Amino acid sequence: MSFKRRQFLGAAAALSAGSVLAQPTQPLPFLINLQSSPLLPKTKAKRVVICGGGWGGISAAKHLRRNDPELEVVLLERNPVFFSCPMSNKWLVDVVDTQFLSFSYLEVAQKHGYHYIQTEVSAIERDQKRVITAQGWLDYDYLIIAAGIRYNYETWFGNDRKTAEYTRALFPAAYIPSAEHFRLKESIQNFKGGDLVMTLPPPPHRCPPSPYERACLIAGLFKQRGIKGKITILDPKPSPAPITGGYQEVFENLYKDQITYVPKAQISEVDPYNKRIKTSAGDFRFDHSILMAPHQAGDMAWKAGVIGRNADGKPGDWAEVDPFFLNVKNDPDVYVIGDAVGVVSPLFRFYPKAGHVANAHGRIVAKYISEKVKGREPKYALPDNLCFMLVNTQPREAIAVRFLYWVNDKGQIVQDQDDDNLRRSELVTEDFQWFARMNEDMFA
16 A cells, blocks of 8 residues: 555654644744743752753653652653654554654653653753753753764755755655654655665664665565565665674575665765766666765754864764763763764774664663762763664564673773674564563653
């Protein structure tokens, strides 16, 4: 069944259901002057402000209240409803539905006793310990920046904002929830055939959603519907990673007629108007495309001035933090968690920018702050990571990767990676069990 326009609009409306009690994303005309007023009155309790309600931010909010019910916790998030990027590839091909991925911010906040305010963060004044939003300002004792990612379209288009917005509207990457996901699903479900080209962002990038998993599931959809479509994956890396062997086997044995994998394809030019891409591996034309630009830390990390600098003294792409305690260097009351975190080790550099890691960061930093409020020095803790990728729907089969972290005798964080390359149904069961555990930890 094709994904009709009315289904798309109905699903988008359903995603916003239950949010009428939340504050509006943009200030109403008669509230326009409230930007210079406090969002909440000051209390005697220590206040923790969390900027961003993704997997990390919402985990931190719940666990802060669980660790210390005396804390005042405020979650600032621009979206009315939580929509999960992990598992969203399965949603694109109707393995799961919209309700499976979405939760009400307001209901969860009321359940756990923290404030949820739907608003846009416009500035962060760390010298004043103040967050400025579209609807007012908020002072904090501790700040958690869960900024997620943004797309670095400037790498492709320079200062041409018109082309960047055109690309995002017509060929969305769908790494940021949730409007892009609905647009991408509509285009996939209504695809009639031809060349579909996927540009993969260079590492490090957010995953899940895994771009390789996405390609496999779309290819499976083409096979099931008899669509004469070809998916070309333009990967800047020399081979799929992680789970190299597993994906190579899947491309060869399941989707040889649907997927062409092109390694070492660094992008030199993207022309969305004429549907043309130039790479180090050749030039490609497309009928439709999923244009995934390079990633960098989300806007709030830049507004907070926490982006690290490279050897030339220019801003990098990610937040500079203490690798063990995740606080901004020289600012012990400000933490960065999840995808926005920069280099944590000279050995592997970045944690995977995954929901599992963000959830772990939220719990870890919640523990740090609750210990500090009690006058105790926290002991460092490290995350782990676990990712499953569905690569076949008939029958359902998945592959997986696991990461563990520990500290060597030089005081460096070490990463152990275990690729599970053998696709099998048991991993699909484990995947859904993992997602249920994560949901319970964040929302229950």
